[in-house]
Amino acid sequence: MTRNDALTILHEYVKNPNLKKHMLAVEAAMRAYAEKFGGDPEEWGIVGLLHDFDWEIHPTLDDHPVKGQPILAERGVPEHLRHAILAHAPRTGVKPETPMEKALFACDEISGFIVAVALMTPNKKLADVTVESIEKKLKRKDFAAKVNRQEIDDSIQLLGLPRNEHLQNVLTAMQGIHENLGL
Numbered sequence: 760m761t762r763n764d765a766l767t768i769l770h771e772y773v774k775n776p777n778l779k780k781h782m783l784a785v786e787a788a789m790r791a792y793a794e795k796f797g798g799d800p801e802e803w804g805i806v807g808l809l810h811d812f813d814w815e816i817h818p819t820l821d822d823h824p825v826k827g828q829p830i831l832a833e834r835g836v837p838e839h840l841r842h843a844i845l846a847h848a849p850r851t852g853v854k855p856e857t858p859m860e861k862a863l864f865a866c867d868e869i870s871g872f873i874v875a876v877a878l879m880t881p882n883k884k885l886a887d888v889t890v891e892s893i894e895k896k897l898k899r900k901d902f903a904a905k906v907n908r909q910e911i912d913d914s915i916q917l918l919g920l921p922r923n924e925h926l927q928n929v930l931t932a933m934q935g936i937h938e939n940l941g942l
Contacts, residue, residue: 772812787933791931795928802837805840823848846863847867868907868914
Protein backbone atom coordinates (compact mmCIF):
# COMPACT_ATOMS: atom_id res chain seq x y z
CA MET A 760 0.00 0.00 0.00
CA THR A 761 1.47 3.32 -1.07
CA ARG A 762 0.34 6.89 -0.61
CA ASN A 763 -0.78 6.90 -4.24
CA ASP A 764 -2.87 3.78 -3.61
CA ALA A 765 -4.47 5.50 -0.61
CA LEU A 766 -5.11 8.66 -2.63
CA THR A 767 -6.84 6.56 -5.30
CA ILE A 768 -9.19 5.17 -2.65
CA LEU A 769 -9.69 8.63 -1.15
CA HIS A 770 -10.62 10.22 -4.49
CA GLU A 771 -12.89 7.32 -5.40
CA TYR A 772 -14.94 7.45 -2.20
CA VAL A 773 -14.67 11.05 -0.98
CA LYS A 774 -16.25 13.84 -3.02
CA ASN A 775 -16.59 16.57 -0.38
CA PRO A 776 -13.55 18.85 -0.72
CA ASN A 777 -13.59 19.76 2.98
CA LEU A 778 -13.54 16.10 4.00
CA LYS A 779 -10.59 15.55 1.66
CA LYS A 780 -8.80 18.47 3.30
CA HIS A 781 -9.53 17.03 6.73
CA MET A 782 -7.95 13.76 5.70
CA LEU A 783 -4.89 15.58 4.33
CA ALA A 784 -4.60 17.45 7.64
CA VAL A 785 -4.74 14.23 9.62
CA GLU A 786 -2.22 12.67 7.24
CA ALA A 787 0.22 15.53 7.91
CA ALA A 788 -0.21 15.22 11.67
CA MET A 789 0.20 11.45 11.52
CA ARG A 790 3.42 11.75 9.50
CA ALA A 791 4.77 14.15 12.13
CA TYR A 792 3.86 11.72 14.90
CA ALA A 793 5.44 8.81 13.05
CA GLU A 794 8.71 10.70 13.12
CA LYS A 795 8.25 11.57 16.79
CA PHE A 796 7.43 8.00 17.83
CA GLY A 797 9.77 6.15 15.46
CA GLY A 798 7.05 4.85 13.16
CA ASP A 799 6.91 4.60 9.39
CA PRO A 800 5.69 7.99 8.08
CA GLU A 801 4.27 6.34 4.93
CA GLU A 802 2.10 3.90 6.90
CA TRP A 803 1.04 6.47 9.47
CA GLY A 804 0.19 8.91 6.69
CA ILE A 805 -1.91 6.30 4.89
CA VAL A 806 -3.92 5.77 8.07
CA GLY A 807 -4.52 9.52 8.23
CA LEU A 808 -5.58 9.63 4.59
CA LEU A 809 -8.00 6.73 4.87
CA HIS A 810 -9.45 7.05 8.37
CA ASP A 811 -12.70 8.70 7.16
CA PHE A 812 -12.78 7.43 3.57
CA ASP A 813 -16.18 5.75 4.14
CA TRP A 814 -17.95 8.68 5.81
CA GLU A 815 -19.93 9.67 2.70
CA ILE A 816 -21.16 6.13 2.04
CA HIS A 817 -21.69 5.27 5.74
CA PRO A 818 -22.35 8.64 7.43
CA THR A 819 -23.63 7.35 10.76
CA LEU A 820 -21.66 6.70 13.89
CA ASP A 821 -23.11 3.18 13.95
CA ASP A 822 -21.66 2.36 10.54
CA HIS A 823 -18.46 4.42 10.23
CA PRO A 824 -15.70 3.16 10.13
CA VAL A 825 -16.80 -0.46 10.54
CA LYS A 826 -18.67 -0.89 7.25
CA GLY A 827 -15.74 0.49 5.25
CA GLN A 828 -13.39 -2.20 6.49
CA PRO A 829 -14.21 -4.79 3.78
CA ILE A 830 -13.48 -2.22 1.07
CA LEU A 831 -10.09 -1.47 2.59
CA ALA A 832 -9.32 -5.18 2.90
CA GLU A 833 -10.25 -5.76 -0.75
CA ARG A 834 -8.03 -2.83 -1.77
CA GLY A 835 -5.01 -4.32 0.01
CA VAL A 836 -4.84 -2.12 3.10
CA PRO A 837 -2.90 -4.15 5.68
CA GLU A 838 -4.79 -5.39 8.72
CA HIS A 839 -2.81 -3.32 11.24
CA LEU A 840 -3.71 -0.14 9.35
CA ARG A 841 -7.37 -1.15 9.19
CA HIS A 842 -7.24 -1.85 12.93
CA ALA A 843 -5.85 1.65 13.57
CA ILE A 844 -8.73 3.11 11.56
CA LEU A 845 -11.22 1.21 13.72
CA ALA A 846 -9.44 2.40 16.86
CA HIS A 847 -9.87 6.07 15.93
CA ALA A 848 -13.53 5.54 16.81
CA PRO A 849 -13.54 3.80 20.21
CA ARG A 850 -17.32 3.38 19.96
CA THR A 851 -16.46 0.45 17.63
CA GLY A 852 -15.16 -1.41 20.69
CA VAL A 853 -11.60 -1.21 19.38
CA LYS A 854 -9.52 0.78 21.84
CA PRO A 855 -6.43 2.69 20.69
CA GLU A 856 -3.42 0.79 22.02
CA THR A 857 -0.45 1.27 19.69
CA PRO A 858 1.26 4.63 19.26
CA MET A 859 -0.21 4.85 15.73
CA GLU A 860 -3.73 4.18 16.98
CA LYS A 861 -3.39 6.67 19.84
CA ALA A 862 -2.03 9.35 17.52
CA LEU A 863 -4.86 8.89 15.01
CA PHE A 864 -7.44 9.15 17.77
CA ALA A 865 -5.73 12.27 19.10
CA CYS A 866 -5.32 13.99 15.70
CA ASP A 867 -8.76 13.42 14.24
CA GLU A 868 -11.06 15.67 16.25
CA ILE A 869 -8.52 18.38 17.04
CA SER A 870 -7.51 18.88 13.41
CA GLY A 871 -11.06 19.87 12.51
CA PHE A 872 -11.20 22.18 15.48
CA ILE A 873 -7.98 23.88 14.40
CA VAL A 874 -9.52 24.52 10.97
CA ALA A 875 -12.50 26.16 12.69
CA VAL A 876 -10.13 28.38 14.69
CA ALA A 877 -8.25 29.35 11.52
CA LEU A 878 -11.49 30.28 9.76
CA MET A 879 -12.24 32.74 12.57
CA THR A 880 -8.98 34.65 12.14
CA PRO A 881 -9.12 37.86 10.07
CA ASN A 882 -7.05 36.32 7.25
CA LYS A 883 -8.50 32.80 7.59
CA LYS A 884 -4.98 31.40 7.73
CA LEU A 885 -3.33 28.72 9.86
CA ALA A 886 -0.34 31.05 10.20
CA ASP A 887 -2.50 33.25 12.46
CA VAL A 888 -3.45 30.39 14.80
CA THR A 889 -1.58 29.79 18.04
CA VAL A 890 -1.85 27.17 20.74
CA GLU A 891 -3.26 29.91 22.97
CA SER A 892 -6.00 30.74 20.45
CA ILE A 893 -6.90 27.05 20.18
CA GLU A 894 -7.08 26.74 23.97
CA LYS A 895 -9.21 29.87 24.22
CA LYS A 896 -11.71 28.54 21.67
CA LEU A 897 -11.78 25.10 23.30
CA LYS A 898 -13.07 26.75 26.48
CA ARG A 899 -15.99 28.29 24.59
CA LYS A 900 -18.66 25.60 24.39
CA ASP A 901 -20.60 27.67 21.82
CA PHE A 902 -17.64 27.65 19.41
CA ALA A 903 -17.65 24.61 17.09
CA ALA A 904 -20.24 23.15 19.44
CA LYS A 905 -20.36 19.77 17.67
CA VAL A 906 -16.70 19.10 18.40
CA ASN A 907 -16.41 16.53 21.18
CA ARG A 908 -14.15 18.21 23.72
CA GLN A 909 -14.22 15.20 26.02
CA GLU A 910 -12.91 13.04 23.19
CA ILE A 911 -10.15 15.58 22.58
CA ASP A 912 -9.17 15.52 26.26
CA ASP A 913 -9.35 11.72 26.47
CA SER A 914 -7.28 11.25 23.33
CA ILE A 915 -4.57 13.66 24.46
CA GLN A 916 -4.36 11.90 27.82
CA LEU A 917 -4.12 8.53 26.06
CA LEU A 918 -1.38 9.86 23.77
CA GLY A 919 0.61 10.75 26.86
CA LEU A 920 1.82 14.19 25.83
CA PRO A 921 1.19 17.54 27.48
CA ARG A 922 -1.87 19.15 25.94
CA ASN A 923 -0.03 22.21 24.65
CA GLU A 924 2.63 20.03 23.01
CA HIS A 925 0.01 17.98 21.18
CA LEU A 926 -1.83 21.09 20.01
CA GLN A 927 1.45 22.57 18.77
CA ASN A 928 2.41 19.33 16.98
CA VAL A 929 -0.87 19.13 15.07
CA LEU A 930 -0.94 22.86 14.33
CA THR A 931 2.65 22.82 13.01
CA ALA A 932 1.92 19.80 10.80
CA MET A 933 -1.15 21.49 9.37
CA GLN A 934 0.70 24.77 8.84
CA GLY A 935 3.22 22.79 6.82
CA ILE A 936 0.55 21.93 4.24
CA HIS A 937 -1.52 25.11 4.50
CA GLU A 938 -1.62 25.53 0.70
CA ASN A 939 -3.28 22.10 0.30
CA LEU A 940 -5.78 23.04 2.98
CA GLY A 941 -6.52 26.48 1.52
CA LEU A 942 -5.66 28.03 4.85
